[in-house]
Amino acid sequence: MLGFVRLIVMLFVALTVIYVSLSFYSRSIRRSKLKKKWHEGKQLVDRDTFVQRGLERYDGSIRRKLILMVYVIPLVVIGVIIYLTNHS
Known part of the structure; x- marks a missing residue:
């Protein structure tokens, strides 16, 4: 049981690192697309605004909320594997 708790904690830490990385990456991509769109369009407001x-x-x-699937999908897969292993 202690090994399972340790696995869950380590998985949560790893998934949190992945989630934060994906969030920063996605936000930076969106920021660069907005800057490009501002340069190509009419400049009615300043770029920062x-x-x-x-x-x-x-x-x-x-799209921002879909990044939360980083937590859901691995936990569901692990749950299915545990269920199939114990009940097959």
Whole structure:
């Protein structure tokens, strides 16, 4: 049982590192796309304001929430493997 708890804690730490890395990467990609869009379009507001508003919309988007699947998918796979191993 202690080994299982240790596995879950280590998995949680690893998944948190992956989640934070993906979040930063996704946000930086979005920021660069917004800067490019600002340069190509009409400059009605300054670049920083345009990028800030775009990132605020991005924070509420479904893409941002899908990154949380980093936690869900591995835990479901581990649960299925444990179930199949014990009940087959």
